[in-house]
Amino acid sequence: MTSIPITPPTQFGRRRLMLAGAALPVLGVAGLSGCGTPLPLALPGAPAHDPAAERLLQQSADEHGWAAYRQLSDINVRYDGAWRPLIDRIQPVVVDKGYRGWSEERLMPQAGVVAQAYTGPAGRKHVWWQRGDGSAQRRGEVAVWYDGQPSTNADAQTASALVAEGYGLFLLGPLWLAGQGHVMQMGGNARVDGRACRVVQVWKRPGLGRVALDRVAVFIDADLGITRRVQFTLEGFANTQGAVAEVDTFEHQRRFGVLWPMRSYEEVVHPIRLPAHDWHITGLDVNRGYDAAALRGPVFSGAAAAPAAKV
Template sequence: MGAKVRSKASAAVVWLGFSVLLGGCAGTFPQPGTEPEFDDGLTADTLFQRTLAAHGGDLRTFEGDLNQANAGDWGRIIQRIQPLVADGEYRGRGEERYRPADDLYAVHYTGSAGTKSVFRRGEEFRVYFDGERSTDPERVRASAMTTDAGELFHYGPSFVKHRATAMERLPDRRDDGVDYYRVLATLEPGFGEAEADQVVMWIHPETALLYRVHITLNGFEPTQGAHVDTTFLEYAEVEGFTLPTRFEERVRGPLRLFVHEWWVTGRDSKRGWSSADVDGPGFSGAAAPAAAGSSAP
């Protein structure tokens, strides 16, 4: 136990050390100042409704299940300074099972250190490592936060719709030759156990699809004050919804570094699995086979 405590403390010290060292070049999380005026007359709500429609509408109206497989690569530095958040040795390949109509989201990961399973339904959350349910409060908080963030990354504006309590438009921002609309949303609750978090949605001016989300991470003490963004590099359609299939995540503050690159390797829908099939650890019944197009992890 002492070694584990020292390991967690060391990670926090390293994180703070990097923050001090690189703080001068790190970005700050966007905040509205005085209310800007926009010549186009588009409000935050108008832009949000536009991106929600571009993604196919509210996923909570879909009466079925969505299943996908993911694989990716983790940055080395983030695994050293935030090992409980990255959990890269467990979060290698992942199989997701999502039933949006009743807010049920489960993921089973396989990595070099073993297996990790998470189950979230509304406020209920559980996490398992190598088949054993974890009661470590830090592991649970970190996993709850990253699980909610994962749902945002993979399923987009529908997640924001059901947690946002306020939205404001920010000045547009140019990236790679495109001027993106930006909308700042306050989420209550935030990711995991956070009372609140914020997300800035970058919206493509022509397709209205999300190009990037930039989020705070208040649900776990060592990441409070940090913020990351995830950029969506490719999209595909499933069941009438347009969902991202390739992602790149970076820490933007209090330091700047690469976090994670990942991609969807398989996807299918409407299997009809039951809640018990994904209750954990791992999947059973109709939820057990790997997503179509992928090999079992």
């Protein structure tokens, strides 16, 4: 196991953001107005694919362990973390704070499957998600259970699909995007927590959840080649359309040949800037050998059931 440390956001910086957020009106994204999104989905004319951007993203995927990742049949991870003030009041359905505390999560990356078993102060939530192709005929399959009972709430299902696909992206970064045939362009240079980065813009089809398109900006360390940040649109749920968020990753460790972000931090950056979520990996193992049926709710079964191995 190897570690690649990076300084997380300072407590002063987080405090300043929380104080700024405290003065904001408590509204959904649809009720906010402001300057244009930093990640517009549409550009003048269709975005042209730049092979140089694709090569840079693939190089980052290689640094994250692309060859080893392609050999993973399943990924088993346990998270713990904390929600930041106000975010659950602005986006209560997406956050679902009463149920989204610590979680056991299972991914079958080659099948586009993410399943999540949450435990929070209000009870248990189980999510099954399998990515579609973004068409109206195959928008992806999602199912949600609360305390063992299936939910028919359309908003809960749609928001859960967005979150599940998002957490595949947050955990795996360039590995989740490479080799998918996405249109990519170079996006200039930026700094992330003091590190110089090169940016690759990705038009992700399908998007995050049951939506045809989202845009993802991938911030790649100019020296080390690893992905430090992903910035992304949230078109997959009506109340977050037009919003942009970002996730920074820290304390990377290489296990099973793959580089994992052991800590992550999320902020909303448009139409307002607001801290959202801190979380960290507390358990991780791979290749148990179960099939997708073991991940469907209301609970994990068979080889998927045991907790992720403690790290």
